[in-house]
Amino acid sequence: MAKNEVTIEQIKKLKELSGAGLTDAKQALVEAKGDFDKALEAMRKKGLTKAEKRGDRETREGLIDAYVHDGRLGAIVEVNCETSFVAKTDEFKTLAHQIAMQVASMNPLYVSEEDIPEEVRKAKIKELEANFKGPENMKEKILEGQAKKAFSDKVLMNQPYILDDSKTVEQFIKEAIAKTGENITIRQFKRIELGVTE
Numbered sequence: 379m380a381k382n383e384v385t386i387e388q389i390k391k392l393k394e395l396s397g398a399g400l401t402d403a404k405q406a407l408v409e410a411k412g413d414f415d416k417a418l419e420a421m422r423k424k425g426l427t428k429a430e431k432r433g434d435r436e437t438r439e440g441l442i443d444a445y446v447h448d449g450r451l452g453a454i455v456e457v458n459c460e461t462s463f464v465a466k467t468d469e470f471k472t473l474a475h476q477i478a479m480q481v482a483s484m485n486p487l488y489v490s491e492e493d494i495p496e497e498v499r500k501a502k503i504k505e506l507e508a509n510f511k512g513p514e515n516m517k518e519k520i521l522e523g524q525a526k527k528a529f530s531d532k533v534l535m536n537q538p539y540i541l542d543d544s545k546t547v548e549q550f551i552k553e554a555i556a557k558t559g560e561n562i563t564i565r566q567f568k569r570i571e572l573g574v575t576e
Contacts, residue, residue: 380563382402382405382409382413382417383412383487384407386537388407388412388414390403390405390438391414392407392414392417392418392421393463394407394447395418395463398497401415403421403422403459406418406421407419417430418463422559424458431572432443434458435459435481435553436561437459437460437561437562437563437565438460439456439458439459439461439462439464439465440456440458440459440465440470440474440565441456441457441465441471441474442454442455442456442457442474442480443455443457443471443472443474443477444478445475445478445479446482447482447483449556449572450571450572451482451569451570451571451572452478452482452483452569452570453478453482453567453569453570454473454478454567454568454570455474455478455480455481455564455566456564456565456566456567456568457470457473457474457562457563457564458562458564458565458576459558459560459561459562459563460561461560462560467558469554469558470554470562471482471556473554473562475486476540476550477534477541477547477564477567478567480534480537480539480540480547481539481567481569482538482569483535483540484531484534484537484568486531486532486533486534486537486571487532487533488532488533488534488536489533489534489535489564489565489566489567490533490534490552491526491533491536493528493533494529494533499525499529502528502529503521504520505526506521506528507521510565523551524545534547534567535548535551535564536548551564
């Protein structure tokens with residue numbers, strides 16, 4: 379087989395990853411002289427991939443990773459992306475492992491602010507209200523701000539990223555989204571510490 383020859387297997391794989399038709403996939407590979415990565419990148423730029431065609435950018439692929447520190451504490455995380463192609467890359471595996479390290483180290487309770495149960499948020503506001511000394515007309519806004527601050531270290535996406543505290547976990551994930559061209563979400567996590575039960 380010639381170096382630049384395009385195979386039907388390549389065309390099928392590119393079609394599956396991009397969501398484009400066989401003709402578009404073949405044309406992209408021919409233009410890229412058989413370079414699969416270059417063809418996929420070209421299709422991405424043309425907006426032919428599922429990632430750019432889907433408005434909701436569903437994340438149904440991904441992986442589960444775990445980190446254990448000194449046999450005494452550990453974390454398991456589910457990190458999702460859009461395609462199995464990205465999920466199998468070393469970069470994505472590294473990202474998932476770093477998120478597991480973050481969870482083990484920083485002990486968050488929630489992935490995002492939206493995950494804080496309403497009753498927990500209301501209970502915190504009620505607790506803060508007991509010591510409120512500000513202007514009455516600003517009370518609600520101030521209490522909301524104080525509650526957000528109180529939960530900030532318990533929300534994974536708001537925590538400083540342990541390997542570079544100049545950014546939050548959310549910023550770290552956004553950088554990864556920019557690099558991969560796919561949406562990336564943290565679905566769930568569990569942290570376990572020796573001798574500690576919930």
